[in-house]
């Protein structure tokens with residue numbers, strides 16, 4: 001098992017999250033306003049596949065045929081977990097994990113997916129390095145803004161060889177202004193790159209990963225090669 005711990009429904013807010021609720025006053029009375037729910041949190045598996053131009057079901061089947069081991073999938077920022085539930089129902093060789101800092105009632109009776117409710121920084125203690133085959137994140141990781149790229153590289157350490165992470169990206173600037181990207185990774189980018197390049201591919205040998213960024217559809221794909 002690559003994980004420990006379980007998602008907990010209606011877990012008490014952490015101190016950090018409590019700060020995110022804010023107090024406003026109206027006519028001298030004070031009210032507490034909670035952070036707003038996300039407008040999209042129940043996307044289907046098909047909408048993930050279309051967004052990432054990747055048939056997730058087929059990918060899982062191929063992966064299983066190759067490794068003959070259950071395929072471990074993590075949805076980072078899973079919302080209600082609809083996509084994972086569909087995936088688990090149609091593939092018996094898959095183990096699905098949903099990660100999000102907000103819990104949902106829909107998680108309660110869902111025996112197909114294991115949910116982990118925690119903040120981004122805590123993800124790393126739930127999974128061993130090399131334990132995941134596929135990490136998908138639709139409208140999830142991009143909430144990390146400028147920290148997105150470094151964080152995604154750290155998550156890729158959890159991938160098994162041949163494993164893939166796909167995510168939409170916050171913006172071109174959020175990646176290019178990443179301190180690491182400009183310093184450590186920048187010189188790895190193709191020398192002849194054009195500012196207007198639509199796609200970018202480079203390798204980070206120290207991490208054993210191939211990175212592919214599509215600036216048009218705003219998708220990043222990381223493949224663990226060694």
Ligand SMILES: C[S@@+](CC[C@H](N)C(=O)[O-])C[C@H]1O[C@@H](n2cnc3c(N)ncnc32)[C@H](O)[C@@H]1O
Pocket residue numbers: 038039040041042043044076077078079080099100101102118119120121137138139140141143144
């Ligand atoms: C817009 S919802 C996307 C839900 C789902 N991927 C979909 O497409 O239906 C964003 C998700 O990212 C999670 N999220 C955002 N910031 C997070 C953070 N810092 N740590 C953990 N989860 C986060 C939220 O809890 C939520 O589940």
